[in-house]
Amino acid sequence: MSSVRTSIWRRPRGRDARIGGIVRIDARTKNLTKRLRPGDIAVINHRDLDRVSAEALVACQPAAVINAAPSTSGRYPNLGPGILVAAGVPLVDAVGDTVMTAVTEGQHATVDGGSLLVAGQAVAHGALLDAAAVEAAMEEARAGLAIQIEAFANNTMEYLRQERELLLGDVGVPSVRTQIDGRHVLIVVRGYHYKEDLQTLRPFIRDYKPVLIGVDGGADALVEAGYRPHLIVGDMDSVSDDTLRCGAEIVVHAYRDGRAPGLERVESLGIKDAVVFPATGTSEDIAMLLADAEGATLIVAVGTHVTLIEFLDKGRAGMASTFLTRLRVGGKLVDAKGVSQLYRSRIGGPWLLLLLGVGLAALVVTMAATPGGSAALQVLLSRWDDLWSWIVGVFS
Known part of the structure; x- marks a missing residue:
């Protein structure tokens, strides 16, 4: 079932497309995202939707987001609405507080343009935001940032x-x-x-x-x-x-x-x-x-x-x-x-020794694989035997 919902969420939709899903409703967005599943319709009451909340909503892959409050009030250029719209999540804005009691958790609902329908009846209506509308709101908010x-x-x-x-x-x-x-x-x-x-x-x-x-x-x-x-x-x-x-x-x-x-x-x-x-x-x-x-x-x-x-x-x-x-x-x-x-990661002595050992092992394998390298390796081993015999003789 989840795979079907995910495919619905990913499919591009026009402004007139009807979107169906199970309603998940909560006035606190961070609580809602704990139980929101791909393909659900999220109903929130979040004035000035912030970036963290929007990213959490996008991660849940909802079919649409219905916001009872204005997603951008004009106080400052908040980033949340733009994140939802850029991710392809339909955002119906400022439908009014009555939606929080007009629908219940687990109901099946449909989003049709800027309207939320339950059993074919419109229970809330707002503005379906697109990139142009979000940018216009951001420009207005930037003007009031001072x-x-x-x-x-x-x-x-x-x-x-x-x-x-x-x-x-x-x-x-x-x-x-x-x-x-x-x-x-x-x-x-x-x-x-x-x-x-x-x-x-x-x-x-x-x-x-x-x-x-x-x-x-x-x-x-x-x-x-x-x-x-x-x-x-x-x-x-x-x-x-x-x-x-x-x-x-x-x-x-x-x-x-x-x-x-x-x-x-x-x-x-x-x-x-x-x-x-x-x-x-x-x-x-x-x-x-x-x-x-x-x-x-x-x-x-x-x-x-x-x-x-x-x-x-x-x-x-x-x-x-x-x-x-x-x-x-x-x-x-x-x-x-x-x-x-x-910060740069520190490489300790044991790691350096391990790296040196791996390098020497690779060199020995490479030399042994060729006739010339094999001959050179035999010469080196002979010299090592001579050196080791000399050391043993000195200490004995």
């Missing part, structure tokens, strides 16, 4: 006034059992290009054996790449049960007042020694603060936010905390792309 930069700066200053201790004082970092002092730390967030960066960093991980910290779904990313995280940090809303049970130390991100919604889930899995870290900001922030406070010599970040567009693309006012956290950890923090460009 306003968003100003708003981001004001938000950052307000956050700094309220959370001065993040930069200047003690943020109440709890102690953990994992030994971090004096070691490199690799923090993985399931964000921008995390798979490619993890692949590039394999020599670095092999040689330096850093402490591996997965932030929520970033822990799954480490497991998928063949590693076991030492620490899992986050509110535990997007990491799998299997990964939580892998033996890693758990640090639950809690609100400032101590409420930790993720702690109940962790304890329900039989994990009783989880550490609670009450702090404002995002889970990737507290992972960096934890590594810094525990004495990490270098913090390498995978999938985290680097550019202004990435900060805005995250779509939350609290991204100011991430900006300030980067100021605090400062000299220790390196983005994964920088490590991959600057």
